Amino acid sequence: RKEVEQDPGPFNVPEGATVAFNCTYSNSASQSFFWYRQDCRKEPKLLMSVYSSGNEDGRFTAQLNRASQYISLLIRDSKLSDSATYLCVVTGGGDSNYQLIWGAGTKLIIKP
Amino acid sequence: NAGVTQTPKFRVLKTGQSMTLLCAQDMNHEYMYWYRQDPGMGLRLIHYSVGEGTTAKGEVPDGYNVSRLKKQNFLLGLESAAPSQTSVYFCASRVTGLGQPQHFGDGTRLSIL
DSSP: OOSEEEOOOOEEEETTOOEEEEEEESOTTOOOEEEEEEOTTSOOEEEEEEOTTOEEETTEEEEEETTTTEEEEEEOSOOGGGOEEEEEEEEOOGGGTTSEEEOOOEEEEEEO | OOOEEEEOSEEEEOTTOOEEEEEEESSOOSEEEEEEEOTTSOOEEEEEEEETTEEEEOSSOTTEEEEOSSTTEEEEEESSOOGGGOEEEEEEEEOSSTTOOOEEOOOEEEEEO
């Protein structure tokens, strides 16, 4: 089992729709969680951190379920510019908390 | 503010050649990382450093060496390049402390023929 698993997609979504991604992680000791965005052939960029109580940043909402060990990302009113690969990232847990474990990403394509 | 800078951005090598990739950060970050990214796969950690003069192996360290002689620089070396090392290499850095994200350079695209 991979440490961080994501549906690779692609998700093809019409502009203006709402789309949600899930990610599961295997290490119950992981303490920090992030969503990154990566455009084609570019470096990953932090989209948002994920907090236990859930958090929102404009059209983006992230949720964490520690009991089930999954993280979600919801994008409302999707824009063409949201087309990218979304990477779920968790810390290694325990002594490896300075390491990040990366999912392979979910590709999102927003269509006009 | 340059952030994280990687050089070179592109390179083509022949099998058996050696080269060094340079990562420089101007944010005074303690932690630095080298990753490789292959098509359809997530980032895989090659080596990392938690401070000047210290390095450690990540998930895929074989065939690579690193050095962190200065806090702001993290060098990745390929002593004898192999076609399997064709990849995109990303460097990242972050401050210490729980929950701190990593900041990335814009990558080095390396092809080994």
